[in-house]
Amino acid sequence: MLHYQDSPKDGKSCSECTSFRPSTTPDSDTGTCKVLEGPISPHGWCMAFSRR
Numbered sequence: 001m002l003h004y005q006d007s008p009k010d011g012k013s014c015s016e017c018t019s020f021r022p023s024t025t026p027d028s029d030t031g032t033c034k035v036l037e038g039p040i041s042p043h044g045w046c047m048a049f050s051r052r
């Protein structure tokens, strides 16, 4: 619905988004998101992107 993709878009990525919650596991960089369910790559992007 929000057109999540696992790659950045126009230089924007989840790691710079206010909704991104970084991984709590040291051997994984996959985090979570307040808006979308499921594992979220810090290098992903979706339409709800908001720069922090």
Ligand code: SF4
Binding pocket: 004, 013, 014, 015, 017, 018, 019, 020, 021, 032, 033, 034, 035, 036, 040, 044, 045, 046, 047, 048, 049, 050
């Ligand atoms: S709202 Fe979108 S861009 Fe922001 S962290 Fe979640 S999936 Fe990534």
